[in-house]
Amino acid sequence: MSHYSDLAIHGGRPVRSGKWPGWPISSARTVDNLQSVLDSGRWSISGPYRGTPSFEQQFARGYASYTGARHCVPASSGTSSLTMALEGCEVGARDEVIVPAVSWVASASAVLGINAVPVLTDVDPRTGCLDPAALEDAITPRCRAITVVHLGSAVADLHGLLRVAQRHGVPLIEDCAQAHGAHYDGQHVGTFGRAGTFSMQHSKLLTSGEGGAVITDDDELARRLEHLRADGRTLSGEPPPIDQMELSETAEVMGSNYCLSEFHAAVLLAQLEKLDAENAARRRSAQYLDDLLRQLGCEPQATADATTSRAYYCYVVALPDEVLLHTSVQRFAQALSVELSLSCKPMYASLNDSRLYRPETRRRFALDAEFIEAVRPQRFELPAATEFARRSIALPHRFLLAETSDMLDVQRAMEKVLAHARRL
Known part of the structure; x- marks a missing residue:
């Protein structure tokens, strides 16, 4: 296993320092x-x-x-x-x-x-x-x-x-x-x-x-x-x-x-x-990356069985349970971002736990006690959503417009951060 200092977030050399495709792209x-x-x-x-x-x-x-x-x-x-x-x-x-x-x-x-x-x-x-x-x-x-x-x-x-x-x-x-x-x-x-x-x-x-x-x-x-x-x-x-x-x-x-x-x-x-051509490029990269990350024990986001073609707004992947015993998805995403020179983030929090969904901060929603209670997010129990958010990170779609071979950098970065999870 590499030494602790090898993680880029701790001052080590990142897996990738080159640029990814930008977004938006005009014509x-x-x-x-x-x-x-x-x-x-x-x-x-x-x-x-x-x-x-x-x-x-x-x-x-x-x-x-x-x-x-x-x-x-x-x-x-x-x-x-x-x-x-x-x-x-x-x-x-x-x-x-x-x-x-x-x-x-x-x-x-x-x-x-x-x-x-x-x-x-x-x-x-x-x-x-x-x-x-x-x-x-x-x-x-x-x-x-x-x-x-x-x-x-x-x-x-x-x-x-x-x-x-x-x-x-x-x-x-x-x-x-x-x-x-x-x-x-x-x-x-x-x-x-x-x-x-x-x-x-x-x-x-x-x-x-x-x-x-x-x-x-x-x-x-x-x-x-x-x-x-x-x-x-x-x-x-x-x-x-x-x-x-x-x-x-x-x-x-x-x-x-x-x-x-x-x-x-x-x-x-x-x-x-140009939407169809860009979507096709993203799909090619994502399908290749799916196989690479499964080799590391990660699980890419699934889709409904009858899906004919996917559109990758973000690439979502669930981290292995054993890794999350030692670090949070937030900290993992921060470390991966530095390794890849790419903004990687945790997936959205479940809405009953979202920092942005707070009806009580707007007086316009204080109609009466019954309505205030009805719209209170914390009244909902959402175990699957909470677990999905706890395990999943999201990478922005622009990286999927790179060459398919560049997906190897993502695999290498994931492997490196997974190996150092205990030290995050």
Whole structure:
């Protein structure tokens, strides 16, 4: 075994000092599209019509086609997309919404934001995604929606979840913020439930810095979503005169301003062109790395059996139990980061233990004693989610865009840190 000082976190030489691919990666088309927006005199869908389709609508059509959905309604963020989907499905004050226990905080805070109650629900210990059996146990007569998150590189058990949702007559909303380009049973994720939501935040596989979208096959829901994102307005059926606003004040539904700017839409339209190639490169590297890390006793994140193709937002791997007897996943991730010159992090904490999910810090959620207790995260017992978080680390997807042979550096770094776990 190497000496204690050999660990880079203790001053030793790191396994890798060279750079990994950066993220985001723009293209010539990205620059051209942005210049077109600058020159157009229209920087938002609420700006004056200039005689050509907006980039927002070009992206909406392009992403609907890409996912196989009938409609796509762009939005300003993943959180606003989830908010729109929930309200589009008529979720409101004090309604219960199923939320997977392992996810980014917005999965729960978006529910709270419409004064509904997030019901934190346990996960499949292999995938970290919502568990159909736990879902069955968590549904009550007050449940108005089920949200499922396709987490890391895993696709949830959609067939199992849909059976439960349909049996109870509750709509399923797919949160696909980490799954652009993933397919289940030959179909793009986001098209199984009543709606699929996406985030295009900086770190996402399809990104414009910030942004989002909701996809659906439901014509009525799509029209409601359009109103919800544009202050009760929707795009008129016919192009207006030049210099007039394209949004029509139908006022069918009171909305909010969740509009995606023309700059963001222009970037997304260009980035979409290279998404499939980047996803294919990530899959090749991940499949090779899976075999390398299993040789060390680590277990890469699983996905549902019917998954057709994975999309690697992050590479998640569970550490061996014997290693975690001597160190924490947090400390292990810190040491691995220094060895690889790459930011490696623990997977999300279970939402009942998340530092970011704290409803008590916002007075807007203090409606009454009953509501305060209903949204208190600590009231939920989530053993599978807690264990998944305790064991799992996540590596950012950009490293998977390196050469496949570079995955050997990851194996070497993992082997080195595993060997020194007692001294961490």
